Amino acid sequence: MGGVFQYAVISDIHSNLEALRAVLEDIDRRDIERILFLGDVVGYGPDPGECINLVKKRCLHSVAGNHDWAVIGYTPTDYFNYNARIAIEWTRDQLSDEDLEFLQSLSIVKVMDSESLFLVHASPRQPDAWNYILTLYDAEVNFQYFKERICLIGHSHVPFIIERLPSGEIVIHRDEIALKDSCRYIINVGSVGQPRDGNPKAAYGIITDESARIVRVGYDISSTQEKMRRAGLPEFLIERLEKGM
Ligand code: ZN
Numbered sequence: 001m002g003g004v005f006q007y008a009v010i011s012d013i014h015s016n017l018e019a020l021r022a023v024l025e026d027i028d029r030r031d032i033e034r035i036l037f038l039g040d041v042v043g044y045g046p047d048p049g050e051c052i053n054l055v056k057k058r059c060l061h062s063v064a065g066n067h068d069w070a071v072i073g074y075t076p077t078d079y080f081n082y083n084a085r086i087a088i089e090w091t092r093d094q095l096s097d098e099d100l101e102f103l104q105s106l107s108i109v110k111v112m113d114s115e116s117l118f119l120v121h122a123s124p125r126q127p128d129a130w131n132y133i134l135t136l137y138d139a140e141v142n143f144q145y146f147k148e149r150i151c152l153i154g155h156s157h158v159p160f161i162i163e164r165l166p167s168g169e170i171v172i173h174r175d176e177i178a179l180k181d182s183c184r185y186i187i188n189v190g191s192v193g194q195p196r197d198g199n200p201k202a203a204y205g206i207i208t209d210e211s212a213r214i215v216r217v218g219y220d221i222s223s224t225q226e227k228m229r230r231a232g233l234p235e236f237l238i239e240r241l242e243k244g245m
Contacts, residue, residue, distance in 0.1 A: 005115045009189045009205040011038035011154025012065065013055070015045030015091065016193030016241075019202040020054055022219035023192050032206065038154040038189065039065025039106070039121030043084065044237050045193055046227035048091045052099045064106035065121040065155065066130040071095070072103045075130070083234040090233060115209070116149040124151055132156050136170045139186050150185045152207065158197045159190030159205070159214040176213040187212050194237075200244030 008027040013020050027035060037059040042048040044067075055062055069075040070088045077085045095103075108127045110119040122130045123138075124145040132155060133139055139162045142151070161173040164184045179185065190203025197203075201216040221241050228238045 003114050004209050005034075006032060006206070006208045007034050007036050007060075007117075008032045009036045009038065009152050009187075009207050010059075010192050011121070011189050011204075012040040012157055012191035012193060013037075013042075013045075013051050014040055014067065014191070014193035015042050015048040015051050016202075016224050017045070017047035017050045017054075018221070018224045019193045019217075019219045020051055022217045023202050023204050024054065024058060026215065026217045027204070030206070035059045036117075036119060036152065037062040038119060038152060039063050040067045040154065040191075041065070042071055042091050042095075042103070043067030044087045044233075045224060046231045046233065048094050049096065049099050051193075052095070052102055056102060061110050061112070061119065062106055063110050063119050063121055064103070064108050067091075068103045068106060069128075072100055075128075079130070083236050086234055087237060090231065111148065113148075117207075118146040118148040118151040120146075120151065120153055122153065122155040130155070133162075133186065133188070136162070136172065139164075140170055142186060143184060150179075150187065150207065150212075152205070153186060153188050154191065156188060156196070157191035157194055158188065159203050160188045161212050161214070162186040162188075174214070177211070179208075179210050179212055185212065190214055194241060195244045196240075198244050200242055 120127050163171045166182045189205030192202045206213045225238045
């Protein structure tokens with residue numbers, strides 16, 4: 001059980017400043033004061049430094065993602081596919097010492113005891129292996145690796161709300177549910193800067209002690225794409241933004 005709270009939860013910004021600004025405006029419009037960030041501020045997109053500055057300024061707690069760790073050399077780049085690797089190398093050249101220090105300062109998990117929240121980019125079982133939680137079986141295993149009521153994740157860029165009933169049964173929900181005191185949850189808040197669930201709008205979560213909701217926000221995709229073209233980033237990464245895949 002956690003106390004009373006309300007958070008906006010953002011993840012996988014991937015240097016997409018237009019998407020990040022649109023999400024922050026939506027959060028401000030709803031008067032949500034506290035923001036949590038689940039990793040991958042950089043990689044893929046054209047504005048890594050500006051996105052780092054906004055995360056620093058706006059987020060109460062932030063954890064590291066695989067792209068953040070790759071840029072600072074903590075995760076080897078041969079783990080990544082070709083396009084991701086090109087973007088990681090490009091990103092490294094754009095960042096100031098201060099930006100790099102911020103990425104180095106990120107922890108890999110964050111436990112918020114009073115709210116009974118566990119924050120991690122990929123999975124609680126082995127946070128630095130960057131495994132995906134894609135199936136109900138993956139979720140079932142991972143429920144054993146945190147003790148808090150709610151685990152918040154990103155990484156796959158596909159939002160979901162997974163509920164574990166007291167019986168052990170696991171149920172998946174898509175957009176919005178009321179949270180029950182007797183249940184535990186793994187919630188993927190989706191991606192701000194590169195959604196992959198077929199909906200190109202930016203995604204984030206609004207999580208309270210009694211509800212979880214995935215929100216979608218439209219943004220100026222073509223201006224992000226234009227900047228990516230000017231930066232010479234891979235065409236595949238540019239095109240996928242408008243497809244949301
Ligand atoms: Zn990501």
